[in-house]
Amino acid sequence: MMSLGDSSVQIQTKVLPQDSWTQVSCPCCVSKQVESLVLIQLSDNVQPVTKRWLISLIEASKRHGGAALLAHPGEDECGDVIVVSAPRCTFLKATEDLGLCKKYHNEDMVAFSYHDRDNFSNVDDMQEFLTLAERQYIVKNELDSLQAQKKQRIPGVPEAPGVLEAWENISYLSCLCAVGQKLVRAGVIKDIFPVHDQQRLNDLGRRWYSEKQIWGQPLDAIQSYFGSTVAFYFSFLDFYTWALVPPAFLGLVLTFLLPGGGGVVKEQAVEGVMEDDDDGPSVSGHMVQAVFSMLWSTLFIELWKRRSSSLSHRWGTLNLAERFAGPRPGFQGTLGLNPETGRLEPLFPEWQRQLRVGLVSLPLVGLFMGLVVLGMTGFYHGEALVQGFHQDSGSLFSGALLYLPSMAHIVYTNMLGNVYHTVAMQLTEWENHREESSFQNHHTTKVLLFTFFNNFAVLFHIAFYKQDLPLLRKRLASMLIGNQLMNQCTEVVVPFIVDRFLSAAHKKEQEDNLEMDKLRAQRSLPPFPGLFAEYIELLLQFGYLSLFSCVYPLTAVLLLLNNITEIRGDAYKICKLFRKPFSAPVSNMGVWQTAFEVLGFVSVMSNCWLLLLSPRVQEFCLEGGISGKNIILVAILVEHVLILVKMILAFMIPDEPDWVRIKREQIEFNSMQALGQQKL
Numbered sequence: 001m002m003s004l005g006d007s008s009v010q011i012q013t014k015v016l017p018q019d020s021w022t023q024v025s026c027p028c029c030v031s032k033q034v035e036s037l038v039l040i041q042l043s044d045n046v047q048p049v050t051k052r053w054l055i056s057l058i059e060a061s062k063r064h065g066g067a068a069l070l071a072h073p074g075e076d077e078c079g080d081v082i083v084v085s086a087p088r089c090t091f092l093k094a095t096e097d098l099g100l101c102k103k104y105h106n107e108d109m110v111a112f113s114y115h116d117r118d119n120f121s122n123v124d125d126m127q128e129f130l131t132l133a134e135r136q137y138i139v140k141n142e143l144d145s146l147q148a149q150k151k152q153r154i155p156g157v158p159e160a161p162g163v164l165e166a167w168e169n170i171s172y173l174s175c176l177c178a179v180g181q182k183l184v185r186a187g188v189i190k191d192i193f194p195v196h197d198q199q200r201l202n203d204l205g206r207r208w209y210s211e212k213q214i215w216g217q218p219l220d221a222i223q224s225y226f227g228s229t230v231a232f233y234f235s236f237l238d239f240y241t242w243a244l245v246p247p248a249f250l251g252l253v254l255t256f257l258l259p260g261g262g263g264v265v266k267e268q269a270v271e272g273v274m275e276d277d278d279d280g281p282s283v284s285g286h287m288v289q290a291v292f293s294m295l296w297s298t299l300f301i302e303l304w305k306r307r308s309s310s311l312s313h314r315w316g317t318l319n320l321a322e323r324f325a326g327p328r329p330g331f332q333g334t335l336g337l338n339p340e341t342g343r344l345e346p347l348f349p350e351w352q353r354q355l356r357v358g359l360v361s362l363p364l365v366g367l368f369m370g371l372v373v374l375g376m377t378g379f380y381h382g383e384a385l386v387q388g389f390h391q392d393s394g395s396l397f398s399g400a401l402l403y404l405p406s407m408a409h410i411v412y413t414n415m416l417g418n419v420y421h422t423v424a425m426q427l428t429e430w431e432n433h434r435e436e437s438s439f440q441n442h443h444t445t446k447v448l449l450f451t452f453f454n455n456f457a458v459l460f461h462i463a464f465y466k467q468d469l470p471l472l473r474k475r476l477a478s479m480l481i482g483n484q485l486m487n488q489c490t491e492v493v494v495p496f497i498v499d500r501f502l503s504a505a506h507k508k509e510q511e512d513n514l515e516m517d518k519l520r521a522q523r524s525l526p527p528f529p530g531l532f533a534e535y536i537e538l539l540l541q542f543g544y545l546s547l548f549s550c551v552y553p554l555t556a557v558l559l560l561l562n563n564i565t566e567i568r569g570d571a572y573k574i575c576k577l578f579r580k581p582f583s584a585p586v587s588n589m590g591v592w593q594t595a596f597e598v599l600g601f602v603s604v605m606s607n608c609w610l611l612l613l614s615p616r617v618q619e620f621c622l623e624g625g626i627s628g629k630n631i632i633l634v635a636i637l638v639e640h641v642l643i644l645v646k647m648i649l650a651f652m653i654p655d656e657p658d659w660v661r662i663k664r665e666q667i668e669f670n671s672m673q674a675l676g677q678q679k680l
Contacts, residue, residue, distance in 0.1 A: 021085070022059040022071045029087035034070055035127070038139045040082040041191040041523050047156030050188060055082060058143070067142040083195075086139050091126050092117055094138040098585060101316040101667060102129065109663065111319050111671045133227030133583045136194035140582050143192070154188060194580045196522060200225055201575060209571040217567065223315050226574065227583020232311070233531045234567070236589060239307055240538060241563040243300045247545065248560045250292055251553035286614040290550035290607040297546040297600040298646045302653040305593070309656035312587040318660075319667045320587055328436040330429055348432050357442075361427045365446060368420050369453050375416065376458050379409040383471070406478035413454050414486065420450050444591055447536065455479075455540055459548055460606075467613055469551055476552045480544060484562045487537065488569070528581035534570060535592045542596060546603035550610050604646055608639040 021034045042051060055073065060066025068090050072083040086094075095102070096114045103121040104110040112120060122128035126135065204225055207218045217238050223231035312318045326345075333346035382405035390398040424446040433439040459479075462472045541559050549555040574581075611617055612635045621631050654661070 020072050022055065024070065024087045026087060026089050029089050031088070034072075034085050035135070036072070036083045036085060036195050037136045038084040038143075039193060039195050039522065040084060040189060041193075042080040042082065043188060043190055044080055046080055046188060050154060050156035051079075051082065053155045054188070058082070058084060062145070067145060069139060069142055084139055084143070086135070086142065088124075088126055090142060091130060091135065091138055092123070094141060095130065095134075098138075098141075099320040100134070100585060101313075101319055109313060109316060109318070109667070111667050113671075131224040131227075132197060132200070133194075133223070133225060134585065136580075137227065137582055137584055140192070140194070191523065191527075193522070193527070194582055196580050197225070205571075205575045208575070209568040217571075219311070220314075226581070228312075228315050228317050228586050229583040230531070230574065230581070231315070232308070232586060232589050233534060234570070235307070235311055236304065237534075237538065237563065237567055237570070239304055240300070240542075241560065241567065243296075243303075244545075244556050244560040244563065247292065247296055247549065247556035250289065251549070251556050254289060254553040286550050287611055287617070289553050290611050293546050293549050294604050294607055294642055294646065295649075297542075297603050298649050299653075301593075301597055301600050302650055302655070305655040306653070306657055306660075308588045308593070309660045313660050313663055315585075317585045317587045318664055319671065320585060327434050328439055330432075330439075331434050332432060348434065353431055353433070356431050361431060361446070364423065364427060365450060368416070368423070368450060371416055372413070372450075372454050372457055375409060375412045376461060378412075379405050379458060382408065403474070403478055406475055407482055409458070410479055410482040410486075414483075417451065417454055420454075421447060424450070441591065444532075447532070448539075448595060451536055451540070452543070456543060456547065463548070463551075463606075463613065464609060469610075469613060472548065473551045476544065476548050476555065480552075480555060480558045483540075484558065488562070488565065522579060525579045526577070528574065528578040530581070535589075539592070539595055539599065543599055546600060547606040548610070550607055601643065601646070604642050605639055608635055608642060611635075611638075 024030060040054075042054075051073065055071040057065070058067050058069050058071045061068050068087070070085040070087060072085075073079065074081040074083060092112075092114050095112045100112055101109040102112045105119050105121060107121075110120075117123050120129070130138070204218065204221050207221065217234055219231055219235050219238075222234055309318070331346055331348070333348035335344060336347040337343070338345050338347070386398070386401045386405060390402055392398075424443060428439060428443040428446065431442060433442060459472060459475060462468055462475060541563075545555050545559060612631065626634070656664070
């Protein structure tokens, strides 16, 4: 038995009657046991004739506009589910279309070729040849290719305006999860999602988050079950957590072992003034931590690239094929011929999209950034009030109140960020981007710009405008501790309580219901929200560490402690609290890797100017008689030199190991040879 998610429904997978699966015409695809991979949730009032029509469309060959898949009606023809699988030939042809690499007879990873399929290992056993995540994604990808005839109506559904109009290549099932799409409005389909494998999920959970081990994750098992998108996130989280050990150790040394505590602040109870300890070493802890942070961020990113390329080769995604992108599910427009493909599809003028971005999206993003500035103003006003109150009273209570403005501002920024994320998604939908990649890029850009401004604007203002390092240190400590407490509560404690206690009665009720369809029980789980918020959280962590850790050396220590529990908490959530997500094969982290690299370059400038504000550097400049203008010139020179050092270091460390580069070139060469042989 396996507990899953919010509904906490106990799921015990049962084998569907094999004689109810649709038949295949290819002799090599006949199998005694068909694997249930994807579940299509129909509307409650769907007619049997509509269900039969959809099943016939799924099983039809691609010549006739179908998906060439296997379909099962579930318990009966009147039910509201359709279970989908795929025959062997469909899997193999899709593997070649995706550009996946598989083991050849000599154990090398080679780009799969359908015409050379007999020379690949395990090609007759799809459960060995493809991972579960790959098989389920291929089924979903084939469903997305369903075609409709012009003016075709849905049997058993009243004709509705705008439903199944003259689209030659309308993707029925690619919009199953998008509210307001044509088939959803027609009342045919509610949702589509991959089916969990109970035994494999239990085994993965025991190895992943149940065993009492701090380090290490079963990355290959994660990639096999959840796909490379999820596996790359957890691999990066694991690599990043290990990489936090050196800066955490340095932070402990600077704080507790060196004289002066690396710039740790002490408070004078009488005057209520924050100042740096004067009994420090000759070399400031600021300088040591700043230089280390710049070098560490560069080495971390470059070594991760090498790690990422190795994983991509191991998982067969090193040479993914580029495919022509069709219209995304939410894309709307006037029906017309695409000048590139000649297909009938919605068309939307580019100038209208640019107009929406320029006249609506940008001003709204600017409005929210103005709200960030308003919150900063309130924070400074509250800070002045509590400082004045503390100077007058000097009590322990007033000392505790010194952190109240920071905590209130943290709550404000989190609430504003949550509202903005919703607005950003709606704005990007309204901009009406044709391709999914364009949609994701615009949405990610909106969120990244605002998130950076919302979380770091106040820190940059304190550091470089107010030039108040004690206030910066206190603010950074408050943000780290406050955000991590909120994240741990919302991401670990609350889901655990809901899953273990609040839904216990519902578990008992479902266990006693012997008539419940165990496969359909998974539909009551909430859909997986994706990894966007998780990457944002890691990016903020990396920003706090690389940009400002020189003024608060314990930053890495707090992040390390947080991430040790973050790994297990995220693993528990994806296994227990959500539906299994579809996962497209990917070769790296995509745009997030670029975001971390950009932040690494910004950290050089930030640390240089924070060094300039260091009390020991300023004292050294005053003793040497260096003017303010010359100090700025020296800082600019040092900044450019460090950026040059960073670029040289990045150039000297190849993005992929030599053995991966050789394997990649071999794959490309073999692919070109195979293509030439096919032409002959």
